[in-house]
Structures are given as C-alpha cells and as structure tokens.
Amino acid sequence: MTIARVGGERQFRRRLMELGLLPGTQIEVVRVAPLGDPIELLARGCFLSIRKSEARLVDVTLERLAVAAPSPSAVAPLPSGLAASS
DSSP states (O other): OEEEEEOSOHHHHHHHHHTTOOTTOBEEEEEEOTTSOSEEEEETTEEEEEOHHHHTTEEEEOOOOOOOOOOGGGSOOOOTTOOOOO
16 A cells, blocks of 8 residues: 555644655555554554554555466366365
C-alpha cells in the first residue's frame, strides 16, 4: 500500500507525518490486535502502532499484484493410487 493522503486536524496530520506517514510512503499492515485496535504498521523500516480511528484518516492506494497461473507442466502429477476429488 502507498499513502495517498493524511487527513484529520492539522496538529494530528503533523504528528503522523513526523512518524513517517507521508504521502508516497509504502506501508504494510503487520498485525491487528485481537479486538481490532491498535493496528501495527511497517513504514520506512519502522514499526508503528496507531489506533483504528487514526488509521481511518490515512488514505492509501493499493497496488495490484500480478500473479501468474502455473503452467500445466509445472503442476506435479498425483502420486499413484490417489485420485483427484471434486
């Protein structure tokens, strides 16, 4: 994910930007607490924990991952005696 915009009040935006959450920065969600709050992010090699309410104010863009389908020759045959089930 890439940060597109940091919203919220001026002081709040400034604090998140001081932590490294700047537009154009690549971020990754590392984990979410069991009850959903806080959220741990990886940005610029640093781990940050922010509240869900704070995360809602950060707009991100998602990059599409190109996943190639395996070629038929790359698929291993089933061992003898096993049948494919549907």
